[in-house]
Amino acid sequence: MNAFLLNTLRSTLSSFIFGSSGSSPRTGSQDWKQRELEFQASLLDTLRAAISVSEGLRQAFEQFCAQTKPQRGVLMSAGALVIPPPSEPQLHVLHSWPKQDRTSREEFGGQRSSTNLCLRAITEIRHQGEIGIFVYFPHRFPTRAAEAFRRVLDTLIQTAAAMIEVDHRYRVLMRALPYDPLTHLPIWSLFREKVERRLPRLDREHLPATLMLVSFSGLLNTPQGLIDADDAIEQIAHVRDAIAFLQRAIRPTDLIGQLDRESFVLWLDGGDRFASVERADQICKRRYLCSAGANPLVSVKIGLVTREPHSTDTVDAFFERARLALSIAHEESVDWYFAHENA
DSSP states (O other), X not given: OOHHHHHHHHHHHIIIIIOSSXXXXXXXXXXXXXXXXXXXXXXXXXXXXXSSHHHHHHHHHHHHHHHHOOSEEEEEESSTTOSSOOSSOOOEEEEEESTTOOOOTHHHHTHHHHHEEEEEEEEEETTTEEEEEEEEEETTOOHHHHHHHHHHHHHHHHHHHHXXXXXXXXXXXXXXXXXXXXXXXXXXXXXXXXXXXXXXXHHHTTOOEEEEEEEEESSSOOOSSOOOHHHHHHHHHHHHHHHHHHHHHSOTTSEEEESSSSEEEEEEETOOHHHHHHHHHHHHHTGGGSTGGGSTTOEEEEEEEEEOTTOOOOHHHHHHXXXXXHHHHHHTTOSEEEEOTTO
């Protein structure tokens, strides 16, 4: 190893192990371990402080490379953090260092591994494949520093894997909720259960009821690519304001549920076909009372179906008829369309 390479290695190791100050380096295993723990803690802080696990892992990976100066570094995945998720396990390069180096993936496996020291940190994420970090240093890199870097990378990648798995489980639980976590409105499964509990009372009292599907068009602006935080907050406000508008248009005892961000389902106890049509007409004509409805590009379409007392049809059957009525309203460019129970 020539003098220039030795000086480069000493400079790199000094910045990692002894810090960037001009003080003379400390010796002993305790000083090495302390520097290793401090470096590890700073990477974990970067990982946890980011808005998402994928962004935090990228930032921590770049921080590691910036401080240790490897010849090459790659953050890879065989499924996790890949969007869209692959149907079969495949190796994907998530990030590389330095960014301007566009060396193909095949070059990492053969030539570089034979002439360079490769530090690998790989861990498996349950149901999502593997993630790993590969960094390449000169072949005669000091053993003590290599072991320290390997331990730091192992801790970083294992912590990231645990965070990804927790985030995945959280998202699965959120999707399994019977209500929308943003609006707290029941989704169709819970809405249907609530409706079915009311049917015996409606039959005993010989009361009709109306199922109403309300679809806003243009309520949300969905441009190509990602939207910034301010636009997202504004769109969420539009959705909540539209929900408040619908809640004011029905009685407190009526039910309201959510199908998606722009579609809602209403159940009007005692609402016959005449009263429900009048209610639908008012909603369509007074949509400007909600903030998003003031936009002339926003429209409201409604599909309705009335359940007569003692009907043996299921709630799902009424939902399908209301959805058909809604599609007819869209096709014929009318505000609402009514589907009869015996249609």
